[in-house]
Amino acid sequence: MIFNVMTVLNSDYFDFGKLFVNSFYDNVDLSRIHKLYVYDTGLSEDDKKYLSVFPQMEIVSTELNTKHVLLHDEDWRKNVYSKTAFLLQVIEKDSLPTVMIDSDCLFLADFTRLIPEDVDFVACRREEQEAFCEYIASFFVINSIAKAPAFIREWREEMYYGTENHKESPALSRLINKGSYQVYAIKEDLVSYTGIELTADVTIAHMKSTRGLRTVEQRVSQPHLKAYKDKYLTKIPLAAVGEAFEAMFRETAAEAAPEQGAGKERVSALDSISPEKRALLLKRLKKG
Numbered sequence: 001m002i003f004n005v006m007t008v009l010n011s012d013y014f015d016f017g018k019l020f021v022n023s024f025y026d027n028v029d030l031s032r033i034h035k036l037y038v039y040d041t042g043l044s045e046d047d048k049k050y051l052s053v054f055p056q057m058e059i060v061s062t063e064l065n066t067k068h069v070l071l072h073d074e075d076w077r078k079n080v081y082s083k084t085a086f087l088l089q090v091i092e093k094d095s096l097p098t099v100m101i102d103s104d105c106l107f108l109a110d111f112t113r114l115i116p117e118d119v120d121f122v123a124c125r126r127e128e129q130e131a132f133c134e135y136i137a138s139f140f141v142i143n144s145i146a147k148a149p150a151f152i153r154e155w156r157e158e159m160y161y162g163t164e165n166h167k168e169s170p171a172l173s174r175l176i177n178k179g180s181y182q183v184y185a186i187k188e189d190l191v192s193y194t195g196i197e198l199t200a201d202v203t204i205a206h207m208k209s210t211r212g213l214r215t216v217e218q219r220v221s222q223p224h225l226k227a228y229k230d231k232y233l234t235k236i237p238l239a240a241v242g243e244a245f246e247a248m249f250r251e252t253a254a255e256a257a258p259e260q261g262a263g264k265e266r267v268s269a270l271d272s273i274s275p276e277k278r279a280l281l282l283k284r285l286k287k288g
Contacts, residue, residue: 001117002034003141004098006090007105008083010042010066015220015233016104016207017047021054022232023107025239030056032112034096039086042066054239060086081159083137083168084152091148102138102192104207104219106228111139111191111203116184120144121151123176124192125185132164133173138206139191140172151181196224 005024009017017038024036036057040048041064048059064082087100099115115122122141126134142148158171176183189195192206205228207219220229232238 001097001112001115001143002032003112003115004034004037004090004094004096006037006039006087006098006100007103008039008041008086009047009103010040010064011044011047012042012066013103013216014043014047014050015216018050018234018237019106019207019220019228019232020101020103021051021057022234022238023228025054026232027107027109029110029112032110034094037086037090039082041082050237053237060089062086081156081167084156087140087142088149088152091142091145091152095145097141097143097145100137100140100142101204102206105138105192106205106207106225106232107203108198108205108228109200109203114186114190114203115141115143117143119184120147120182122184122186123172124188126188132166133170135169135173135176135185136188136192137168137172138208139186139204147181151175154180196222198224 007020009020021036021038033056036054037060038051038057039060039062041062043051043059051057051059062082083100087098090098097115099111120143122143123135124137124139126136142151155171155175158175159167161174162170164170175181190201191204192208193202193204194206194208194210198205205225207213207222207225209219213219213222220233
């Protein structure tokens with residue numbers, strides 16, 4: 001199955017964005033990804049330039065220009081409430097299964113292998129007994145294109161009920177528990193892990209705000225994530241390194257055995273493959 005992935009991002013969250021896109025590019029099976037949609041709710045031109053080098057990525061302009069001033073403030077709510085509307089846009093545009101993931105997530109391994117194909121929706125179920133709601137909307141999958149519009153409409157309607165500061169996840173939990181839709185529950189520890197003991201089963205770590213982890217800096221600087229921060233919170237995007245490697249490959253190929261045309265054939269072969277396969281090839285060559 002081929003998926004779209006979407007997230008929402010602004011400039012104040014861009015350290016999260018760097019960790020998100022660099023780890024996504026490095027650890028997710030790109031052959032199963034059609035596009036990564038990043039909805040721009042207040043990115044700077046430098047932010048967009050950073051993102052522009054990644055393969056299979058599309059930055060989508062919106063009318064929102066939000067800031068991160070206070071946790072759970074009005075701008076935070078605008079970002080959160082917009083996500084489901086943007087999710088429907090992606091579904092209607094490409095008619096492909098789509099995964100909505102919070103931008104404060106870090107990819108440790110390929111999550112796509114965990115998504116069953118024979119269900120309409122996949123939701124992340126929280127394991128904490130004292131959690132304020134059963135499901136968390138940091139990771140949500142739509143497989144059924146036909147049922148998506150009704151589900152998202154009902155989800156958005158549910159956000160107007162309840163007295164919680166957090167609207168999105170409680171609304172999702174209420175909708176799922178009505179039993180009107182076929183929803184597969186995936187464990188939070190697999191795709192939205194918030195603990196400190198990373199295991200091989202964890203595919204996505206969620207740098208969620210908690211007591212003592214209020215600022216972006218505190219959340220990205222957790223000790224158990226240090227190696228990932230050092231690797232992925234970079235001034236130069238990993239994909240730009242890939243572009244430099246590709247340029248070197250082309251230059252070497254063009255100089256190789258010119259009398260036999262071997263170099264030209266290698267360059268031509270690189271041009272003839274899809275961007276997705278090229279990204280995978282360059283990734284393997286760099287590691288090899």
